[in-house]
Amino acid sequence: MFFRLTLFCILVAGTFFAYAGGLQGPFVFDDLENLAPIREWLNGNQPWQWVVFGNSSGLFGRPVAMATFVFNVWLLGADIWSLKFGNLVLHCLNGALVYRLFSILWPALRRKDGATNAASWVALFATAVWMLHPLLVSTVLYVVQRMAMLSAFFSLLAVIAFLQGRMALRNGRRRSALAWLLLCLPPSTLLAVFSKENGVLVPALCGLLEWLVFQPRQGETRHRLSAIFIGATLFVPAVAAVLLTLLQLPLIVDGYVNRPFTLVERLLTQARVLWSYVFSFLLPVGPRLGLYHDDFPISRGLLEPASTAVALIAWLGVLVFAWRFRRSAPGLLLGVAWFVVAQALESSVFPLLMYFEHRNYLPSLGLVLSLISLVSLGTAHLAKYLHHPQQLARASAFALLAVLATATWARAGVWGSKEALLVQGLQFHPDSRWLRIDYAQYLMDQSPPKLDQAREHVDALVASTDDSTRRMGSIWRVLIDCSAGAPPPQNYLEGAFGGHASLLEADMLVVLESLADGVRTAPCPGLNARALGDHFSHMADRFQLPAETYNLRRLRFSAAKLYATEGNIDLALAQAELADSGNQLDAPMAVFLAELYLATGRYVDAQAILDRVSGQLAEWDETGKQFVQGVQARLDDLTSR
Numbered sequence: 001m002f003f004r005l006t007l008f009c010i011l012v013a014g015t016f017f018a019y020a021g022g023l024q025g026p027f028v029f030d031d032l033e034n035l036a037p038i039r040e041w042l043n044g045n046q047p048w049q050w051v052v053f054g055n056s057s058g059l060f061g062r063p064v065a066m067a068t069f070v071f072n073v074w075l076l077g078a079d080i081w082s083l084k085f086g087n088l089v090l091h092c093l094n095g096a097l098v099y100r101l102f103s104i105l106w107p108a109l110r111r112k113d114g115a116t117n118a119a120s121w122v123a124l125f126a127t128a129v130w131m132l133h134p135l136l137v138s139t140v141l142y143v144v145q146r147m148a149m150l151s152a153f154f155s156l157l158a159v160i161a162f163l164q165g166r167m168a169l170r171n172g173r174r175r176s177a178l179a180w181l182l183l184c185l186p187p188s189t190l191l192a193v194f195s196k197e198n199g200v201l202v203p204a205l206c207g208l209l210e211w212l213v214f215q216p217r218q219g220e221t222r223h224r225l226s227a228i229f230i231g232a233t234l235f236v237p238a239v240a241a242v243l244l245t246l247l248q249l250p251l252i253v254d255g256y257v258n259r260p261f262t263l264v265e266r267l268l269t270q271a272r273v274l275w276s277y278v279f280s281f282l283l284p285v286g287p288r289l290g291l292y293h294d295d296f297p298i299s300r301g302l303l304e305p306a307s308t309a310v311a312l313i314a315w316l317g318v319l320v321f322a323w324r325f326r327r328s329a330p331g332l333l334l335g336v337a338w339f340v341v342a343q344a345l346e347s348s349v350f351p352l353l354m355y356f357e358h359r360n361y362l363p364s365l366g367l368v369l370s371l372i373s374l375v376s377l378g379t380a381h382l383a384k385y386l387h388h389p390q391q392l393a394r395a396s397a398f399a400l401l402a403v404l405a406t407a408t409w410a411r412a413g414v415w416g417s418k419e420a421l422l423v424q425g426l427q428f429h430p431d432s433r434w435l436r437i438d439y440a441q442y443l444m445d446q447s448p449p450k451l452d453q454a455r456e457h458v459d460a461l462v463a464s465t466d467d468s469t470r471r472m473g474s475i476w477r478v479l480i481d482c483s484a485g486a487p488p489p490q491n492y493l494e495g496a497f498g499g500h501a502s503l504l505e506a507d508m509l510v511v512l513e514s515l516a517d518g519v520r521t522a523p524c525p526g527l528n529a530r531a532l533g534d535h536f537s538h539m540a541d542r543f544q545l546p547a548e549t550y551n552l553r554r555l556r557f558s559a560a561k562l563y564a565t566e567g568n569i570d571l572a573l574a575q576a577e578l579a580d581s582g583n584q585l586d587a588p589m590a591v592f593l594a595e596l597y598l599a600t601g602r603y604v605d606a607q608a609i610l611d612r613v614s615g616q617l618a619e620w621d622e623t624g625k626q627f628v629q630g631v632q633a634r635l636d637d638l639t640s641r
Helices: 002-022 031-042 048-053 063-076 080-109 117-131 134-140 143-170 174-193 197-212 224-246 250-258 263-282 307-324 330-342 364-385 389-415 418-428 433-444 451-462 467-483 490-497 506-521 529-542 550-565 569-579 584-599 603-616 622-639
Strands: none
Touching (some): 002 134, 002 389, 031 143, 063 080, 080 134, 080 143, 080 364, 117 364, 117 389, 134 263, 143 174, 174 197, 197 330, 224 250, 250 263, 330 364, 389 418, 418 433, 433 451, 433 467, 433 506, 467 506, 490 529, 506 529, 529 569, 550 584, 569 584, 584 603, 584 622, 603 622
16 A cells, blocks of 8 residues: 555656646636636735636636635735646646546446455556546646636545445445435535536436446346436436427527537537547647647538548447447446546537537546556456566556656647747647637737738638638738738728628637727727727628627627727717626626716616616625726716706
């Protein structure tokens, strides 16, 4: 036991060494957006409760994850190193839980009570493969994926509690079973859910374990309560998901109006995406891993591309194969099922973006289990033909871990430099819109800005065959020219704001808002705030989106602020009224609308807006309260004259 504990400590030290080169790396994608509340708290503008409970990410706000960010910053400071170091510590804690999980699971799959010496070594090897795998670098070093890691942490706690309780129940220790199943499992599940929504899959994972691990002994039938539990956690949710999708539940289908793919196309594409994840796990070629996978081709039909049908048939074949060998390699079926079920939230019907490596953090445990089960099965057959099979197995395991550690060290080194991430991404993903935009922004941030090189990247977007990507490139070209104090060419203005469009995706909205902020601060030659406001309002009129679409309303909000900058209050008011829907998320739009009502003498309407927003503000939102109180004071002053 002491020897294995020492080896685990060495594994943790090796993991820290492998990741060390990436701890000073840059923030990426939505890091800064999600961590903005931390800055407000540090600046004294908001209390910590607002950071923890005021987050709008996901369905439940992810307060547990936000609380760890607050604690992380309080303990180690707000620099990027401390936040990534916190993620790495959490990764190692998860490694300890993975070791415990495999220590219980491996002997249970072989119908042996209690951990054996061999099972402990298997668990240690499985943990090392998982902790050192380079596919997980883009989770550990992507700061806001603390949410996915923390959800995995509590999910693992919950699954371990289920296994412990279920084994105690099977062995007749009812008091111990109740403690695990009633006192440990439910709170761990809730903490997983409030870290990230993936935690809702914990019951399904427990249902898998009940079905495949706690099978009735030969000659016995499954207990009725066991069958009910499996049905309630696996069958019922699956049927409910299908029915809700067929009924076009708004929670599922509404988001597709602003996506470049349909629900069916997403499902077809995910069959290929999941295989891509599997291949990246089995053959983790470092340069092909990373952030920029938005160039992954969409499946428009079973044969568009033909690999879609191949992927679906291959998944069916894998399930049949795993079922066929469920007795000789029981971990294979469980591993495949774990991988698929753990991907069920982010790789199914919900209108999320198509491809992210961090979605494999917890599901990859299923791949580890499948791999070890296959190796165990193959080794058992080959052992009779080999001399010294145990020594060969140890040498092979050590060699594999050395390769994985080296690959992770190399990937972390790339993550330690924004330029290295971009250069390597451009080599393998030249058609990535995210990459070209990030590269252009990186070049503009240099001192002095490298504007000509930035223009080359956005011109590559303008040359795209995709309408939305061409528009994005034109908007960025206008932004670059305006930032350089040069009038944007007419063809780029037409490409940015002309014609009809069906999509207003988040990355396009962000650059439009950046352009608006820049023009309001320093007018662009040939493009003042009034002209840009006209472009925005006309774009909003022509977008083929429902009027209540959030991104569309934010575009109108930007148009309203542009008009107000030029003193065109009537035009600003028209756009602001279209932007405000009365939703709690619209508080900034609503307060701005109240200010416009003040400017036009509509005091009753202004008061109604302020009353509504005051009732919607969270108790801990001090900045929001002060903002509303400031407008209210001006209104009271005007009405008292």
